[in-house]
Structure formats: structure tokens, C-alpha cells
Amino acid sequence: MRKRPVHQHPATKLPLSRTAGILILLLVLTTGIAQAGNVSVEYFYESGCLKCAQASPVIEKIVTQNPDINYSEYEIAASFSLAKQYGVNTVPAVVINKSTVINYEDYKGDTELLETMLSESIETAPPIPDKTESDIGISNSPESWNTDTxxxxxxxxxxxxxxxxxxxxxxxxxxxxxxxxxxxxxxxxxxxxxxxxxxxxxxxxxxxxxxxxxxxxxxxxxxxxxxxxxxxxxxxxxxxxxxxxxxxxxxxxxxxxxxxxxxxxxxxxxxxxxxxxxxxxxxxxxxxxxxxxxxxxxxxxxxxxxxxxxxxxxxxxxxxxxxxxxxxxxxxxxxxxxxxxxxxxxxxxxxxxxxxxxxxxxxxxxxxxxxxxx
Incomplete structure (x- = not known):
């Protein structure tokens, strides 16, 4: 395979202060874009679950209002290992950015409270943790123990x-x-x-x-x-x-x-x-x-x-x-x-x-x- 020749261009020198300012601006813009477009919402449910039937319309409403959300649904029986990693052992449960968990006990059937909690959690969502750190943190968490057994x-x-x-x-x-x-x-x-x-x-x-x-x-x-x-x-x-x-x-x-x-x-x-x-x-x-x-x-x-x-x-x-x-x-x-x-x-x-x-x-x-x- 032939390599195409690389044309040489003279380097443009910028003052140190201007270079630092550009870097800071790029960092801020990148962080903002990541926060706006990289919010992950994972919904765990179970077929026939009465509580899930009440929670689903609220979750779908919030997700529809925020098109940048990366939304996933999981049937807990088929995705039990993933749910266990998050410490989820009952449904319905919502996980935001792989760290914030909202379960039924947090809102006890109050769908208005669920809507408020979910909206606030999305707006203030922490960055998605690194895979290694997440796995370590979750596997050692007491919430990950499956008490339903x-x-x-x-x-x-x-x-x-x-x-x-x-x-x-x-x-x-x-x-x-x-x-x-x-x-x-x-x-x-x-x-x-x-x-x-x-x-x-x-x-x-x-x-x-x-x-x-x-x-x-x-x-x-x-x-x-x-x-x-x-x-x-x-x-x-x-x-x-x-x-x-x-x-x-x-x-x-x-x-x-x-x-x-x-x-x-x-x-x-x-x-x-x-x-x-x-x-x-x-x-x-x-x-x-x-x-x-x-x-x-x-x-x-x-x-x-x-x-x-x-x-x-x-x-x-x-x-x-x-x-x-x-x-x-x-x-x-x-x-x-x-x-x-x-x-x-x-x-x-x-x-x-x-x-x-x-x-x-x-x-x-x-x-x-x-x-x-x-």
C-alpha cells in the first residue's frame, strides 16, 4: 500500500495567554456538550408489574421532553446481572448516568414526585463514571446484595x-x-x-x-x-x-x-x-x-x-x-x-x-x- 506524501506547513506561533484561553474555552464547551447529550437513563421493569405500569408513562414523558437523553429499557428477569450491578433488586427502578438510582420506595407511588425527582436527577446528573470505577463501586455496595433471594x-x-x-x-x-x-x-x-x-x-x-x-x-x-x-x-x-x-x-x-x-x-x-x-x-x-x-x-x-x-x-x-x-x-x-x-x-x-x-x-x-x- 502506498503512502500519500505529507505536505509541510509552517507552524503558527500563538501567545501563551491566548493558547490557554482557547484551551479553557474548549474545555467548557466540551463539558457542556457532554452534560447535555450524554445523560443516560436506564429503566428496569417487569412484565405484569402494577407499579411499573404506573411509572412508565411518567418516565416516557420525561424522556420525550429531553431528546438528548440516551434511554434504555430492561426487563429485569432478562437483565438481572446488570440490575444487580446497580444495586437494583426491585422494580420499577430508574438509573441515571449509571450512578443515581430512583426506586419505588423513593416516591411510594406518587407519580408527581417521581416526575420531579427524575427531572432534577437528569438536570444535575453527575458524569458517567469510568467503567472500572463503576464496577468497583457497585460490586462493593451494600445495595447490590440481592435481598429478594x-x-x-x-x-x-x-x-x-x-x-x-x-x-x-x-x-x-x-x-x-x-x-x-x-x-x-x-x-x-x-x-x-x-x-x-x-x-x-x-x-x-x-x-x-x-x-x-x-x-x-x-x-x-x-x-x-x-x-x-x-x-x-x-x-x-x-x-x-x-x-x-x-x-x-x-x-x-x-x-x-x-x-x-x-x-x-x-x-x-x-x-x-x-x-x-x-x-x-x-x-x-x-x-x-x-x-x-x-x-x-x-x-x-x-x-x-x-x-x-x-x-x-x-x-x-x-x-x-x-x-x-x-x-x-x-x-x-x-x-x-x-x-x-x-x-x-x-x-x-x-x-x-x-x-x-x-x-x-x-x-x-x-x-x-x-x-x-x-
Whole structure:
């Protein structure tokens, strides 16, 4: 390849002061252009997120008013590693110039405040940090820790606590006594437990999914339902405390089991064990909602305040699995020789303490939900 000859030109000498002035002017102009045209706005959202649906129009409005903005949108599930670098673990979230983060907790649903914060952050945006410095700063930041990874464990443990409930233990002991008195086999007991747990699981999934799906179609009722659920959880907590007092004074619970339910489960024998036990589990999950449903309402409130319907459904399934796991274990123990009378005696002996602890936990949870601590 041939090189073209370079023509030599005489150098023009400028005074030192003029040269310095030109350099300063160029520096100022370059900085101004960089600030005006190099503002980066990155929006993290999730499909089906109610909060994101409220925030998106505001963000799009601001971006449209500022054509020089370098705007990007990311679905958090597909861009989780990038979100984690910025310390973003909930949506919606907006990152300005890879350093300033605005998340939902900063404006708590106030879209006017979001618009103001976003406009001010763009106007006063700091320079985009160097890649190396950004990576170092973000990776060591406490905000980059993904606290949401703890959520499935919390939900599963809540389900386990709900499963270890005097109501459920009483029903399981009753069902075991029905099988024993009717001369049923170990297989009959296992079938009955499986059917009963399946009824509880399916019913709570249908009810929970129905609530979440309704809210996804009518976002305006979210706040109302959230408030009602917090109040209901608090009321059920108070009811558990009252029931502990009632049991102590009257030696019986204020939670009544309908006679029709007992009669239905008494028919669980032979070929109809699976169907009757499934129906019984479904009915139990409704008529005994004060026993199990309080914690379930707390889980639903957390999911309503969260992001995605699919994620919410998976969390509900995880909670319901936690609820039925103690029943499955107890059913297996009863099937393999555990005396139902001993189970019932233990329940009778400890139900006051269980009611007190459950009531206190529910009231604390209602307060934490109300003040957005969880």
C-alpha cells in the first residue's frame, strides 16, 4: 500500500495567554456538550408489574421532553446481572448516568414526585463514571446484595408455621380416628391425607390467583384491597389472642367446626375416600380460614405490593406446599402407627400457647405491612 506524501506547513506561533484561553474555552464547551447529550437513563421493569405500569408513562414523558437523553429499557428477569450491578433488586427502578438510582420506595407511588425527582436527577446528573470505577463501586455496595433471594425461604417458612396449626392437627387426628374406627388400612390413610392436602392446595391456589389476577386487571383497587388485607390480618391476630383467653376460660375454642363438615369426613371410606377427602380439604380451607388464612392473607398482601403475576403464583404454590407439608408428615406418621389420641392430647395441651404466639405474630406482621417494613 502506498503512502500519500505529507505536505509541510509552517507552524503558527500563538501567545501563551491566548493558547490557554482557547484551551479553557474548549474545555467548557466540551463539558457542556457532554452534560447535555450524554445523560443516560436506564429503566428496569417487569412484565405484569402494577407499579411499573404506573411509572412508565411518567418516565416516557420525561424522556420525550429531553431528546438528548440516551434511554434504555430492561426487563429485569432478562437483565438481572446488570440490575444487580446497580444495586437494583426491585422494580420499577430508574438509573441515571449509571450512578443515581430512583426506586419505588423513593416516591411510594406518587407519580408527581417521581416526575420531579427524575427531572432534577437528569438536570444535575453527575458524569458517567469510568467503567472500572463503576464496577468497583457497585460490586462493593451494600445495595447490590440481592435481598429478594430470601423471599422464597420466608414464604415457605410462613407456610410451615401455618401448617403447624391446632386446627389442622385436630382435623388430621379426627381423620385418622375415622379411618381406624372404620377398619381402614394404611393405604386408606395415605389416600385420605393426599386427597385432603390436595383440596387445601388447589383451593388456596384458585382463591389467591383469582385475587392477584383481579388486581392485575383493575390496578385502581390495589390500595383498597391492600388496606383491607392489613386490617383483616390485624383483626385475625386479635381474634387469636381472644381465642387463647376463651380457651383458657371455657376449655373450648371460639373457632367452630361445622357439623356438616364432620359428617362429610365421617363418610370417607372405601372407594370414595379420595373424592370425599379432596372436597373436605377444600371446605376446610374456607371454613377454617381464621386458622390458616391469616398468614395467607399476609403473603397475598406482599405479592400484591410486588411485581409479577407469574412470580406471585409460584410464591403462592411455595406457601401452600409449606402448609400441607406438616399435614403430609403427620398423616404418614399416623398411617405408620402414631396414636391419634396422643396427637389430639398434645394439641389440647398446647393450643393456648399456639394461639397466643400466632396472634402476636399476626399483629406484628400487620404493623410491618402497614409501615412497608416488609
Amino acid at each position: 430470601q423471599t422464597p425461604y420466608v414464604i415457605f417458612i410462613a407456610g410451615l408455621l401455618a401448617g403447624f396449626n391446632p386446627c389442622l392437627i385436630a382435623v388430621m387426628a379426627f381423620l385418622a380416628s375415622v379411618i381406624v374406627s372404620s377398619g381402614g388400612s394404611r393405604k386408606d390413610m395415605l389416600v385420605l391425607v393426599t386427597g385432603f392436602c390436595s383440596g387445601i392446595f388447589v383451593t388456596y391456589m384458585i382463591v389467591g390467583f383469582g385475587i392477584l389476577n383481579t388486581i392485575s386487571y383493575f390496578p385502581g383497587i390495589r390500595e383498597t384491597i391492600t388496606t383491607l388485607m392489613v386490617l383483616l390480618v390485624a383483626f385475625l391476630g386479635l381474634w387469636h389472642l381472644y381465642d387463647a383467653y376463651y380457651i383458657k376460660k371455657h376449655s373450648k375454642s371460639s373457632f367452630k367446626t361445622p357439623r356438616s363438615f364432620i359428617d362429610l369426613m365421617g363418610k370417607a371410606e372405601g372407594r370414595n375416600i379420595l373424592a370425599i377427602s379432596f372436597i373436605g380439604g377444600s371446605i376446610f380451607s374456607l371454613v377454617k380460614a381464621p386458622c390458616v388464612g391469616a398468614v395467607y392473607l399476609m403473603i397475598l398482601e406482599m405479592l400484591i405490593s410486588g411485581n409479577n403475576i407469574l412470580e406471585g403464583t409460584l410464591y403462592m404454590a411455595l406457601y401452600n406446599l409449606g402448609v400441607i407439608l406438616p399435614i403430609l408428615i403427620l398423616g404418614a406418621l399416623l398411617a405408620f402407627g402414631l396414636d391419634p389420641e396422643k396427637v389430639n392430647e398434645y394439641r389440647e395441651k398446647r393450643r393456648v400457647e399456639i394461639r397466643l404466639v400466632t396472634g402476636i405474630i399476626l399483629i406484628l406482621l400487620a404493623l410491618m405491612l402497614n409501615f412497608n417494613i416488609i
